[in-house]
Amino acid sequence: xxxxxxxxxxxxxKTADIEKPTKSFTLSLESSDDEAPEEVTxxxxxxxxxxxxxxxxxxxxxxxxxxxxxxxxxQELFQEQKKRKLLSADVLEExxxxxxxxxxxxxxxxxxxxxxxxxxxxxxxxxxxxRSGKLANARNLKGKYTVTTVKERTLASFQQxxxxxxxxxxxxxxxxxxxxxELVASPYFIFCQVFYSMTRGDAFLQRxxxxxxxxxxxxxxxxxxxxxxxx
Amino acid sequence: xxxxxxxxxxxxxxxxxxxxxxxxNSQTERLAVARADGAVEIFNFNDNFFQEKVIPGQxxxxxxxxxxxxxxxxxxxxxxxxxxxxxENLRPxxxxxxxxxxxxxxSSNSQGTQLAxxxxxxxVKIFAILEERIQFQRNLNRHKGRIISLCWHPSIKTEMExxxxxxxxxSKNKEVVVWSVGYLSDHTIISGDSAGKVQIWxxxxxxxxxxxxxTKWDVLVLSVSKDESSVIAGTSxxxxxxxxxxxxxxxxxxxxxxxxxxxxNHSHDVSALAHTDTAVVSGGMDTQLVVRPLLDKVEKxxxxxxxxxxxxxxxxxxxxxxxxxxxxxxxxxxxxxxxxGESEGHGKPGDRLPVKRKPEKLIELKRKGEDHICxxxxxxxxxxxxxxxxxxxxxxxxxxxxxxxINKVSKLPKELRSVxxxxxxxxxxKLFASSCQSSVIVVAVSxxxxxxxxxxxxxxxxxxxxxxxCASDDGKWLATANTDCEIHIxxxxxxxxxxxxxxxxxxxxTIAIHPVTNNLISVHADQQIFEFSLVQKExxxxxxxxxxxxxxxxxxxxxxxxxxxxFNPKNLDHIILHDTYMFCIIxxxxxxxxxxxxxxxxxxxxxxxxxxxxxxxxxxxxxxxFQHLMCVSLLEDLSLVVVERxxxxxxxxxxxxxxxxxxxT
Numbered sequence: 001x002x003x004x005x006x007x008x009x010x011x012x013x014k015t016a017d018i019e020k021p022t023k024s025f026t027l028s029l030e031s032s033d034d035e036a037p038e039e040v041t042x043x044x045x046x047x048x049x050x051x052x053x054x055x056x057x058x059x060x061x062x063x064x065x066x067x068x069x070x071x072x073x074x075q076e077l078f079q080e081q082k083k084r085k086l087l088s089a090d091v092l093e094e095x096x097x098x099x100x101x102x103x104x105x106x107x108x109x110x111x112x113x114x115x116x117x118x119x120x121x122x123x124x125x126x127x128x129x130x131r132s133g134k135l136a137n138a139r140n141l142k143g144k145y146t147v148t149t150v151k152e153r154t155l156a157s158f159q160q161x162x163x164x165x166x167x168x169x170x171x172x173x174x175x176x177x178x179x180x181x182e183l184v185a186s187p188y189f190i191f192c193q194v195f196y197s198m199t200r201g202d203a204f205l206q207r208x209x210x211x212x213x214x215x216x217x218x219x220x221x222x223x224x225x226x227x228x229x230x231x
Numbered sequence: 232x233x234x235x236x237x238x239x240x241x242x243x244x245x246x247x248x249x250x251x252x253x254x255x256n257s258q259t260e261r262l263a264v265a266r267a268d269g270a271v272e273i274f275n276f277n278d279n280f281f282q283e284k285v286i287p288g289q290x291x292x293x294x295x296x297x298x299x300x301x302x303x304x305x306x307x308x309x310x311x312x313x314x315x316x317x318x319e320n321l322r323p324x325x326x327x328x329x330x331x332x333x334x335x336x337x338s339s340n341s342q343g344t345q346l347a348x349x350x351x352x353x354x355v356k357i358f359a360i361l362e363e364r365i366q367f368q369r370n371l372n373r374h375k376g377r378i379i380s381l382c383w384h385p386s387i388k389t390e391m392e393x394x395x396x397x398x399x400x401x402s403k404n405k406e407v408v409v410w411s412v413g414y415l416s417d418h419t420i421i422s423g424d425s426a427g428k429v430q431i432w433x434x435x436x437x438x439x440x441x442x443x444x445x446t447k448w449d450v451l452v453l454s455v456s457k458d459e460s461s462v463i464a465g466t467s468x469x470x471x472x473x474x475x476x477x478x479x480x481x482x483x484x485x486x487x488x489x490x491x492x493x494x495x496n497h498s499h500d501v502s503a504l505a506h507t508d509t510a511v512v513s514g515g516m517d518t519q520l521v522v523r524p525l526l527d528k529v530e531k532x533x534x535x536x537x538x539x540x541x542x543x544x545x546x547x548x549x550x551x552x553x554x555x556x557x558x559x560x561x562x563x564x565x566x567x568x569x570x571x572g573e574s575e576g577h578g579k580p581g582d583r584l585p586v587k588r589k590p591e592k593l594i595e596l597k598r599k600g601e602d603h604i605c606x607x608x609x610x611x612x613x614x615x616x617x618x619x620x621x622x623x624x625x626x627x628x629x630x631x632x633x634x635x636x637i638n639k640v641s642k643l644p645k646e647l648r649s650v651x652x653x654x655x656x657x658x659x660x661k662l663f664a665s666s667c668q669s670s671v672i673v674v675a676v677s678x679x680x681x682x683x684x685x686x687x688x689x690x691x692x693x694x695x696x697x698x699x700x701c702a703s704d705d706g707k708w709l710a711t712a713n714t715d716c717e718i719h720i721x722x723x724x725x726x727x728x729x730x731x732x733x734x735x736x737x738x739x740x741t742i743a744i745h746p747v748t749n750n751l752i753s754v755h756a757d758q759q760i761f762e763f764s765l766v767q768k769e770x771x772x773x774x775x776x777x778x779x780x781x782x783x784x785x786x787x788x789x790x791x792x793x794x795x796x797x798f799n800p801k802n803l804d805h806i807i808l809h810d811t812y813m814f815c816i817i818x819x820x821x822x823x824x825x826x827x828x829x830x831x832x833x834x835x836x837x838x839x840x841x842x843x844x845x846x847x848x849x850x851x852x853x854x855x856x857f858q859h860l861m862c863v864s865l866l867e868d869l870s871l872v873v874v875e876r877x878x879x880x881x882x883x884x885x886x887x888x889x890x891x892x893x894x895x896t
Contacts, residue, residue, distance in 0.1 A: 160293065160309045163333035163351055166377075170408060170425060171467065171500065172887065176448065179890035207532075 250514030281756035282545035349378030423450030465501030549862035555613030644683035665697035743796035824849035
């Protein structure tokens with residue numbers, strides 16, 4: 001009993017603090033003060049200490065090995081992913097060596113595309129030959145190509161479109177209450193136009209009519225208000 | 232008087248372009264108006280609001296802002312470029328790319344030395360204004376949103392910009408856009424935004440002084456008057472609201488910004504405003520330019536204080552081939568050639584005759600390239616058609632055999648480049664084209680080729696462009712009028728300048744040479760009429776009598792200019808003129824109306840028996856049955872052609888206005 005207790009006490013102290021075991025234990029795990037101290041042989045405790053030390057070293061080593069494994073596996077995975085991204089080695093070789101072969105291939109494709117534009121193509125073919133003669137480093141592009149420059153204003157026109165859409169959405173987009181133009185030809189609007197055409201150039205008449213109409217509107221609106229009240 | 236068979240033409244689908252922005256130059260009293268299609272128009276406010284110059288638009292040039300710097304006009308648009316215009320040659324002088332994306336606003340400082348533009352990418356770029364060009368100076372710090380509005384402080388060289396703001400507690404989940412901003416000398420900032428508010432801020436402390444909720448929709452534009460006592464705001468509803476800096480009590484100490492007047496002159500959004508000293512000028516999606524004089528600045532009940540609406544261009548867009556009965560309609564992007572219909576039978580005045588053959592569209596000619604059509608001409612026989620843009624001139628030969636065929640004349644003389652007006656001679660052998668510095672280029676057109684003949688130049692040294700060209704029927708005289716109010720007469724047989732009509736201080740709106748007497752009739756922007764004899768180089772007796780008697784005030788108070796004059800080959804005393812709301816036949820053999828006579832006396836004359844009419848009738852016979860007139864012309868068979876474009880037809884094709892609750896709708 002006492003031995004077991006001591007063993008426990010010793011192992012707990014070991015795991016907490018990896019030091020060489022000392023003979024003197026100052027732990028007070030005994031249940032009572034009456035009992036006499038137990039007798040433990042030196043060999044026993046030595047063996048115990050060594051065992052636990054070995055255990056600790058073993059676990060540390062195992063952990064290290066596990067980490068190593070993990071790292072290695074991860075490294076392999078990355079390498080595989082990288083390999084997958086790049087073209088295979090033989091394709092790269094082919095590209096490097098057979099540059100001219102590739103050229104011919106693309107020319108053939110180009111010819112197939114440009115078949116319907118034969119007439120224009122002939123003229124351009126001649127032009128291309130002339131050009132390639134002048135420039136030393138130019139590729140010898142045979143075939144019926146049409147070369148067009150990208151329209152200079154592509155980015156600017158795209159931005160302009162975005163800006164116009166912004167205005168359109170703010171003024172005519174959802175949330176703005178807009179009506180149709182047919183409603184504009186309402187009696188009120190027609191009246192406004194007739195009023196203007198009758199009184200053009202005559203300021204006095206304009207003001208007179210304006211006064212009359214304002215008072216009319218006032219009367220009418222008052223009437224409608226009363227009706228609403230009654231309802 | 233005369234009975235005419237009238238071809239009433241309503242198939243000219245003319246749609247004006249919406250007004251995007253405007254700028255007023257108080258030094259020269261000119262208003263520059265930019266339209267949605269890129270065209271820029273200059274109105275002369277000193278000369279009865281006459282549309283002096285029109286710079287044609289261009290595809291892709293979406294102008295968002297205009298700015299005057301002295302006599303120079305700059306514009307900036309969504310294509311990212313700043314353009315300076317050459318007002319003498321009616322074309323863009325040069326463009327500078329700001330490299331900031333679409334430009335939303337442009338403004339110059341009060342000294343006229345620097346130009347600031349607000350760009351899509353959030354930067355404000357400053358350009359230095361040099362003699363012949365502008366040069367990039369620096370960028371101001373970049374902001375997150377796009378710069379929509381910009382304003383310089385009037386005196387100090389600091390400036391203020393406002394951009395897309397975030398609204399706090401707004402009901403919609405959209406950001407509030409500050410569409411326009413104004414900066415006053417006392418560091419007050421006024422802003423109009425898309426929440427419908429006009430807000431007044433203290434610029435020094437950055438605090439809000441006052442908020443006015445003026446509309447449910449957007450406040451699109453603001454304009455501050457020169458003396459900074461009045462601010463006007465234009466809304467999507469079509470109203471223009473005025474705020475004035477006045478004191479509520481009698482003593483002048485506690486002045487504050489108070490909302491005063493509301494003007495409802497538009498049916499659609501108001502997107503452009505200008506505050507002159509005496510008037511509020513507004514324009515918007517309904518394409519009309521409205522000038523509203525402020526009644527506290529002008530004398531009441533005079534012509535000065537009347538509302539002015541300018542809805543149609545002040546030049547003729549319709550060409551008529553009198554011998555062939557053809558009409559040419561000029562649109563910014565195309566030309567349409569129509570053959571007039573025929574009817575048979577006779578009737579009483581006011582009857583509608585049955586149409587035997589309907590009018591048909593013979594040719595629709597689309598322009599090539601990006602520039603819009605500036606001017607066009609059709610020869611009297613209908614065999615030649617020409618049009619010009621700012622970059623080139625094109626001439627076409629039309630043949631009317633079994634089928635219509637149109638062939639372009641390929642090699643034109645190189646002198647025909649930037650042409651402002653075109654006119655064929657009456658025998659269709661020559662084409663006259665007005666070019667830079669008011670010179671006229673004469674080219675001979677024939678079946679085989681187009682050959683340069685001569686350049687006619689004048690001696691006054693005026694560099695203003697020619698806006699009217701007119702050739703006489705006998706082929707001897709050519710008259711030109713430029714925007715400096717000069718009218719020059721050239722002798723085509725000798726190919727040199729014959730004389731110059733004495734300069735009248737109002738710009739001529741139309742000129743014409745009488746086929747027999749060779750008298751030049753000119754009508755001016757202030758509605759005055761003159762007749763000048765080309766042979767004798769002096770005003771005729773009739774003209775002197777008219778000036779002595781004076782025109783009736785009702786004639787002078789008309790607010791649209793006369794855009795076309797034509798003559799009656801059967802009755803040589805008749806002059807047929809028209810403006811947008813009426814056409815008038817002036818009979819030179821009849822006496823002028825007395826000052827207290829009724830100008831529009833046609834109805835009274837009709838009610839009188841024939842014998843009594845002579846006592847009452849006067850020289851001006853006005854007919855108002857047709858509106859709104861784009862052209863009135865007399866064909867060789869003495870039938871009248873009246874091209875009408877009712878305003879309601881234009882209105883019904885405009886984009887949607889805001890939905891408003893109106894009484895009885």
